[in-house]
Structure formats: structure tokens, C-alpha cells
Amino acid sequence: MTPRLVDGAALHLAGIRRRHAPGKMPAESRRQWMDLVALGNLPGQVSQIAYGLHLEAPDAATVDYFTAVEVAGFDGLPDTVERMILPAQRYAMFAHDGHVNDARTLRARIAAEHGGKFGTPDFERFHESFDPISATGRIELWFPLAP
Template identity: 35%
Template sequence: MQEPNSTALPTPRFEAGRTFWIAGLGGRFNLATNGGIPALWEAFGPSIGKVPGQVGGMTYGLCCNPRDDGSFEYVAGVEVSSPDGLPSSFRCIKVEPQRYAVFVHAGDVSTLHETFHRIWHQWLPASGFQAGHAPEFERYSADFDPVAGTGTVEIWLPVRGGADAAA
């Protein structure tokens, strides 16, 4: 079977994560329903820059709380200083420090699923690492514009084991 796209996956950098909170709108998805994630972003968009306690201008797509049925929770959100004072419709997830493999997504946001596919099905099995038991997330630069396709998108995958990569 041919891969979704022949674009090479860039070599990841490794980062030591920190504790932070992500708050926004969440929903439960699986591979068959994850086409609904853009609608979650559309609903959350007007809140960006107005979320109580928002830190910075980056936005996050957080994947967490997987279940045995293959479903996961996705939160379209921003970093906040604390979970206090958020609208009742918001989910707030605390991200604990982890070691991450960080991949810069090249291309339009509509091809993000292809980069995820290459990470999970090519890079991870060949890397000597295992996925960590923690949220993975997309981090969008403050200047990210999904319509124009400008800005930077990174995929942060928690990892454990593997070679001791310092790069």
C-alpha cells in the first residue's frame, strides 16, 4: 500500500516539556469521526485571545484520554495560567512534563493527518522509542493562518525509551 504522501518526514528535535494547562472546546473522536475536528476549531476560533488567563498567542490541538475502543479526546485550545474562571463549556487539561519528539509539519494544515501517519507508522516503529502515556499535541504559532496556510505547526509526541537523543 502506498503512503498517503511521499513528502519526507523531517527529523524531529527532542524537547523536555513543562507543566502547563490547555483550555478550550473538546470532543471525543475516533479515526472515522475525526473529520469533525475542524468544526471544533471553527467553534473555538472566536474565543482565541479572549480566554480568561490565556498565556501567549499559540493555539493547541491536544489529543488525550484514549480509550480501548480507539477513541480519544481532542481539545482545541490555548494555554492558560490556571483552570480558574473558565466558561463551563470549556475543557481544561493539565499537561505534565514529558520528553517529546517534535516534528515541524510541512505543508497545508489539510495534510496534517499525513504527517501524523508517517510519525506513527514510519518514524516511531523505526526510532527505538515508544509513545509516552501522556497527551500529544499540535502547537500552532501565534501567526498561524489556516486559510492562508501560513505560520508554523508542530506535532509534539511524548516518547519514552529509545536512544538518548540530545539533538
């Protein structure tokens, strides 16, 4: 499987960050996504494209996951919303059209085949056409290239 190399622009992201036990991640992340949708459009939101970032947790027994949307800036955001600036960098991007569970399987396969070649954080980019009810549609898996 060969990725497309993409120069990603810097992103201002706003959303919800939570820590999960790896075995509970699928069920808990679904609730996290529902909570993000419940926030409605955030001030300065750029589009309906959503991001799911896999962040480094302080220990190997947990996973930090950040569900977010791109915003033009952080002014006017509610205090309860997490903020992050993702710097511009080069990525290996793998496209997936289908169910989100299959994208998780693809992510695990990419990690097994390409382990150690990528930096952090990696993320999913859910296109505006993604249907959260059926959990299907266009998902891109972005992995930062290690310097």
C-alpha cells in the same frame, strides 16, 4: 525523519474536548477549532498559540480531541470550558510548515515509523503565525517520549 528532542514545560490548557469517529475527524475537528476561536480570548490566556491534543478514548472506535490554548491558571474560566494540566516532560518534536492536511499525513507517517516509542497524549502546536482561514503555517507535532 529525525525529531528534535524538547523538554516541554507544564501547561495549563483550556478549551473544547470532543469525541470523534476516526473517519469523521478531519471535518468534525475543523468545526471544533471554529468553536474554540468563537470563544475569543479566555481569561488568563498566555498567547495565541493553540494546541490540538489526541487523547485516549474509552474505545478504539473513537478519538478524543482537545482543542485548547494555554492559560496562566483556571480561575475565571467559563464552566463550559474543559481544563487540563499537561505535565512537564520530554518530547520528540517534528516541525511542519504548510497545510494542516499535510501535517495529518506526517503524523500518520511518524506513527508508522516510530510506533510504540511514544507515550500519550501527543499534540499539535499551532504557532501564532498559523492562518486558520487557509489552514497553513507553522505546526509542530509533539510526541511524549515513553518512560
